[in-house]
Amino acid sequence: MQESKGHLGICSKILIFGKLKAESIPAPDLFIHITAMKKTPLTLLLLICTLVVVNGQSRLEGVWKGVITQGGLESAEQLPFELYLQKEGGKLVGRSYITLKNKERVEMEVQGTLYGDLSIYLRDTDYVPVPGKEDEKPSYTRKYQLLYLPSIWDTKMEGFWQEITPHDFSEKRKLGRIKLKKMKDPTKA
Numbered sequence: 001m002q003e004s005k006g007h008l009g010i011c012s013k014i015l016i017f018g019k020l021k022a023e024s025i026p027a028p029d030l031f032i033h034i035t036a037m038k039k040t041p042l043t044l045l046l047l048i049c050t051l052v053v054v055n056g057q058s059r060l061e062g063v064w065k066g067v068i069t070q071g072g073l074e075s076a077e078q079l080p081f082e083l084y085l086q087k088e089g090g091k092l093v094g095r096s097y098i099t100l101k102n103k104e105r106v107e108m109e110v111q112g113t114l115y116g117d118l119s120i121y122l123r124d125t126d127y128v129p130v131p132g133k134e135d136e137k138p139s140y141t142r143k144y145q146l147l148y149l150p151s152i153w154d155t156k157m158e159g160f161w162q163e164i165t166p167h168d169f170s171e172k173r174k175l176g177r178i179k180l181k182k183m184k185d186p187t188k189a
Contacts, residue, residue, distance in 0.1 A: 059150060059155055059182060060085060060087070060092075060114065060148060060150075061085055061086045061087055062084070062085065062086075062182065062183065062185055063082065063083075063084050063182075063183040063185075064082065064083040064084070064085070064157060064180040064181065064182055064183065065080075065081070065082050065180065065181060065183055066080075066081055066082075066156075066157075066178065066179045066180035066181055067079065067080060067081055067178070067179055068081035068098060068161065068176055068177070068178050069176035069177045069178075070174065070176045071176065072175065072176065073160070073175060073176065073177060075176060079098055079099060079100065079101070080098070080099040081096070081097070081098055081099075081178060081180065082096070082097040083095075083096050083097075083110070083157075083180060084096075084097075085110075087114075090113070091111060091112070091113060092110075092111065092112045092113060092114055092120065092122065093109070093110070093111050094109075094110050094111075095107055095108065095109055095110060095128065096108045096110050096122075096124065096142075104130070105130070106127075106138055107127075107128040107130075108124040108125070108126065108127055108128060108138075108141070108142075109124070109125045109126040109127075109128060110122045110123065110124055110125060110144070111123065111125045112144070114148065118147060118148040118149070118150070119145070119146070119147055119148070120144070120145070120146040120147070120148055120157070120159075121143070121144070121145060121146075122143065122144040122146065123141070123142070123143040123144070123164065124141035124142050124143070124164070127141075140163045140164065140165070140174060141163070141164045142161045142162065142163060142164065143161065143162055143164050144159060144160070144161045144178065145159045145160050145161075145162075146158065146159035146160075146178065146180075147159055154181065155181070155182040156179070156180060156181050156182065157178070157179075157180040157182075158177075158178065158179050158180070159177070159178050160175060160176070160177055160178065161175060161176055161177075161178055162174070162175045163175065
């Protein structure tokens with residue numbers, strides 16, 4: 001066996017996939033073959049990333065459970081919080097459920113937008129009254145700024161809520177944090 005001179009001489013001793021010796025491939029074809037092998041993993045990686053993002057966006061819809069804090073951003077006072085979301089066109093719509101200390105649930109219709117950076121803006125749009133308590137509306141409505149964090153293991157949303165008031169920077173404005181986890185869809189087991 002005679003080794004070629006120059007930078008391709010090194011390639012004559014390389015095994016490709018452990019079987020094919022480089023000297024069995026003509027020098028120009030060897031370069032093309034090695035270049036194609038380098039592009040394949042990158043193409044595969046891009047395809048997988050695209051599928052994860054597309055799948056992640058479809059997982060945004062459904063039931064989310066977690067906690068909402070009240071009493072300020074540093075408050076440890078937590079209440080159970082649920083959010084149901086679905087897409088309608090370019091918008092997100094759904095319902096929020098807060099379970100109060102007295103075990104009553106406050107249900108609100110929500111509407112908002114998912115942005116390209118996976119941030120979400122939602123706001124309460126309508127109160128859904130409990131039968132027999134139609135006149136007992138909440139004393140305020142909320143808007144939510146959330147970050148959607150898709151994952152193959154533990155998809156979650158985290159962010160903040162604020163009372164909707166005419167005075168955005170009022171010190172009396174109610175606000176808190178939200179932490180939610182995506183619940184598995186029992187119909188897709």
